[in-house]
Amino acid sequence: MPVKKKLTSGIVAALLLTTSMAAWAQDETLIGLVSITAVEPHNAAYAAGAAKAAEELGWTTSVVDANGSADQANAAVQNFVTRGAKAVVAMIFPPSSLGEGLAAAKAAGVPVVTWGGGMSGTVAATNGSAEPVAQMTLDRMFADIKDDGDILALTYRAGEFCRVSEQMLDAMAATRPNVTIVRNEVRIPGAFEDGAQYANAWLASHPAGRNLAIWSCWDDPAIGAVSSLRQQGRNDVFVYGSNASPQAIEAMRGGFMTASAWQDSYAEGYEMVKVIKTILEEGDGWEPRAAEVPAVLVTRENVEEFVAAHPEVLGH
Template sequence: MKTAIFSALVASALVATASPSLADDGKLLGIVSIAANEANNVRYINGAKAAAEELGWDVDVVDAAGSADQANSAIQNFAGRGAVAIIDMVFPYSSIGAGLAAADSAGIPVVTWGGGLGRSVASTNGSGAPIAAPVIDKMIADLNGKGDILALTYRTGEVCRNREVLLDEKLKDYPDINVTKNEVRIPGYLEDGAQYANAWLASRPPGDENLAIWGCWDDPAIGAIGPLRQQGRTDVEVYGVNGNAQALENIRRGHMTATAWEDSYTEGYDMVMLLEKIIDEGDAWEPKAVEVPAILVTQDNIETFLKEHPDAYGN
């Protein structure tokens, strides 16, 4: 009798363990984010959720908190749960090999937001370098070919890594522009931006030198604005990338020079809609990038931009 009861309990436990996969019913979209609360990530996720709702898919978002190990584990977990598709944000494909292998073995397509094309990745968008290009070009022009830049970088994410490479390439022709690089953390990018800016400013008092702070995305640069305002430093230009609401507000108030607005909501929406086609085509699908162009936003065009894109100010 005891054996029968024990066997029944074990069977019940196994059913309970298996139930998440059964509940998913092949319509689970797994999203692995590098920082799920960061504004641009939020916009992308919201766009992806909107498209998934239209398709009748459930969505589960995992915040990997900047850890490639956590991202791999999350992708493997989604593969084990029988997800219909998985989105990687924005870990490079080279960092999620274990996850990609698990998904590939299960026949589940993986697409990336800024993670690049490679291995078994089916598609990508939000690639870092093209979006950052107009901001970097403006910063170099504003410096008139000479001065100092504090570059706030992040090398775990493919997007920021590619933006840093682009910055280096564009500065090769400007030997009189010096660059100090500091890598921020996720989480902790706002605090790091402020700390690195404070240290950098200490050896660069106001004068005739051209100075600029560049974040490989908006938030580290926004973190640097605090020390600038506290010290009354109006001689330093500040540049970001992605165009989140806080960056746009800082541009409007004159605290930030420029950003490149990335329509990440549309990127998320379009990628999920593309996933349906990727699934339908199966082995016939050819991997490709599906980029959405960025818009350069400056103090000169901020009001016009906000009139044309009122939703950008609210997310």
Template sequence: MPWNRVVLAAAALLTLGLTACTVPSDNAGGPPAGGNGSKLVGIVTITATDANNARVIAGVTEAAQAAGWTVETVDAAGNADQANSAIRNFTSKNAGMIFDLVFPTSSLGAGLAAAKQAGIPVATWGGGLGTGVVMTTGDGAPFAQPATDQMVTDLGGSGSVLALTYRAGQVCRDREGVFDQVVAQNSGLKVDKGEVSIPGFLQDGSRYATAWLAAHPQGSGPLAIWGCWEDPTLGAISAVKQQGRTDVKTYGINGSKTAIQAVQDGSLTATVYEDGAAEGKTMFETTLQAIQAGPSWQPKTVNVPGILVSADTVAQFVQDHPEALQ
């Protein structure tokens, strides 16, 4: 073959190779697709039955669908191994972005490594920053502070507290840390802790409360039950009601519809409303920004403030946030 034909043939092959490697854009003028051209959001949640997890998923879904993306959700039911498997599965599906709801990044090593190798950005809802994670929400410690401070004020800085914890989730780890710091500053508080499970948190809350109430009869001093989110506290409230106790104050975090109604009827002393839908939207929009920025992006924590809801504020809160009861 003459040398000029060899050059032309090589050039043609090079052009074909470049064309094959280029990801076509199907959203010109709109929000960017994932770095790999995909418009699939893969969500891995620690539990789909919790109201606030559901609100986050709804917020992500609304924002993603408005931008022309599709959303798939996997409920890992509190199991980190299942979460890692789900992330790897979304990686094999070539997702454009992957969201982790609550699982700490320290328990997702295999999944995060697979996503990073595939170039898929990961965002976490309260899971913290880590390998390949472009953003996380600060819904751990900041949300615990108002509820815990209110508890201390209501108890007058002394009394006995049952704290319902969940250390498999980063959010609850962070909230328990705030709780411990506040308690350490109030030597008059005596604390017992109970570790709940997912699933089973309602039953665990009731079981721990039943035993704790037996050891703390009426008249034994100021009493309170605190939950790192309010569902275990709602389980504990069922035990409080069964025993006809009216001397126990109760606190939660997240502000689910059931929790707000419990504040209204007086069975829950206070909770902190977390706008999960707004957080979900923020996760999607921030991850799009990370994709668009490419290598220049710096991982960040994005905070969406919470709102303390108590008997004194619930009427105004419901007026301002009617969506909380939907």
């Protein structure tokens, strides 16, 4: 496992820029990363980990921000193939939404791996999968509401991680007849704002007195909901996210957020580039597989212990 480094604004900014003119040529050392939202902290951390591993191998990376658009993601994959990329990493986008890009990559013999996008079709490897991460927060939520309460689910079905997480939510709720779920789909960009707006409306019809929870498949919509809770002075609602972003950490410290599953995104990006090296070395002998890095459940009870063990999460 690599030593994680503080992400300065300069590093993040550099990751969002295209690589030098040499990379635009047929660069044999290029690894392309297609991010669903490159400015989100965990997407940026993943890209930074990938860049570090690539540097150690004498390779380069380039990040394209698809801004939540599958069309832009497909175009980015195809562009990386045209540029002669060694491999492409699709970040969060499911293979089912990358048909054109995967077809172009397959025709050119360029392996595509995913982060949080799952494994199907021609995908060579994946990590950051939803199942082990979502299970942590869902188990905690249903324990907190004692299988009897109302849930606001802030969903995002364009991303495979969120889609799978919501399916797990549905499966667990189906065996709990006293649980009701209201769903609202958020946008990227706009997840913070949507989370706040939907929480405001939901809170108006859900006064204190019943077990209440707000759940999101990642932190940003949940943090938006937390802003509504603060404005309304509500401290009776459990709130769950995923990623344990700096904002989520502070919300847990303040008692407004209940739990979030932390993924070491930097390590995931680093390890995936090492996996790509093996994929390229083994060629036709490579068997598609998951290369997961274990997640950690962060709660308002253990948040200080977590920060002490992982100060890099807050940039310290």
